[in-house]
Amino acid sequence: xxxxxxxxxxxxxxxxxxxxxxxxxxxxxxxxxxxxxxxxxxxxxxxxxxxxxxxxxxxxxxxxxxxxxxxxxxxxxxxxxxxxxxxxxxxxxxxxxxxxxxxxxxxxxxxxx
Amino acid sequence: xxxxxxxxxxxxxxxxxxxxxxxxxxxxxxxxxxxxxxxxxxxxxxxxxxxxxxxxxxxxxxxxxxxxxxxxxxxxxxxxxxxxxxxxxxxxxxxxxxxxxxxxxxxxxxxxxx
Numbered sequence: 001x002x003x004x005x006x007x008x009x010x011x012x013x014x015x016x017x018x019x020x021x022x023x024x025x026x027x028x029x030x031x032x033x034x035x036x037x038x039x040x041x042x043x044x045x046x047x048x049x050x051x052x053x054x055x056x057x058x059x060x061x062x063x064x065x066x067x068x069x070x071x072x073x074x075x076x077x078x079x080x081x082x083x084x085x086x087x088x089x090x091x092x093x094x095x096x097x098x099x100x101x102x103x104x105x106x107x108x109x110x111x112x113x
Numbered sequence: 114x115x116x117x118x119x120x121x122x123x124x125x126x127x128x129x130x131x132x133x134x135x136x137x138x139x140x141x142x143x144x145x146x147x148x149x150x151x152x153x154x155x156x157x158x159x160x161x162x163x164x165x166x167x168x169x170x171x172x173x174x175x176x177x178x179x180x181x182x183x184x185x186x187x188x189x190x191x192x193x194x195x196x197x198x199x200x201x202x203x204x205x206x207x208x209x210x211x212x213x214x215x216x217x218x219x220x221x222x223x224x225x226x227x
Contacts, residue, residue, distance in 0.1 A: 004155075009153075031210075033215065033216070035218075041220070041221075042203065042218045042219060042220045042221055043156075043203070043205075043218040045215045045216070045217070048214075048215050088155060088156070090156075092210055099161065099163065099169070099210065100146055100158045100161050100171060100210065101146075101156075101158070101210070101216060102158070102172075103148075103155040103156040103157070104155055105153060105154060105155040106155055
C-alpha cells in the first residue's frame with residue numbers, strides 16, 4: 001500500500017521568510033504532483049514532476065523530485081501572504097487494485113503579514 | 114471553457130436516503146476519478162474509470178457505486194447514505210495519468226448526512 005507523508009502538516013510563517021515542505025512516499029514512483037487548495041475551493045495544479053532530479057519553478061515556488069530517496073520538496077522563497085493555502089503532494093501509482101493519485105494529508109500554510 | 118463540472122454543489126441528506134452526484138468533463142479525457150476529502154485526511158480515491166463503460170474500485174469504495182455510460186460523464190451514487198459519508202466530494206479527470214498529464218478537479222460537492 002502506497003503511503004504519502006507530508007510534513008509539516010501546519011506551518012505559520014512570516015512574509016519574507018523561506019521554507020520547505022517535504023513529501024515522502026513509500027513505493028517506487030516517478031510521477032509526483034503538487035496541488036494548491038484555497039479554503040472552500042477546488043485543487044489547482046502547481047507542478048508535475050516526472051523524473052528523478054526534476055525541478056520546476058513558478059514564481060516563489062520551486063518543486064523538486066528525488067525518486068531514489070522517494071522525496072519531493074516544495075520550497076517557498078520570500079513568502080507573501082497570497083501563498084497562504086493548503087498544499088498537497090500526490091503520487092501516481094498503478095496496480096494493487098487501483099490506479100490513480102494517492103494524496104498526502106496536506107500542509108496548511110499561513111503566511112503572516 | 115467549463116473543464117470539470119460537478120452537480121450539485123451542496124446537499125443535505127437524511128440517513129438512508131439515496132442520491133447521485135454527477136461529474137461532467139468537456140476535455141475528452143479518458144480517466145475520471147471520484148475522491149472524498151475529510152479534514153486532516155487529504156483526498157482518498159473512491160472509484161475511478163479508465164474509459165467509457167469501465168469502472169474500478171479505489172481506496173474507499175464501500176457504500177458507493179459508480180457508472181460511466183458516456184465518456185464525458187462519471188456518476189457517483191450513494192444507495193443508503195450514512196453519517197460517515199458526510200464529506201466533500203471531488204471529481205477529477207485527466208487525458209491519461211500514467212504518462213504524467215495533470216488531473217483537473219471539479220469545484221467539489223459538500224454533502225452532509227444527518
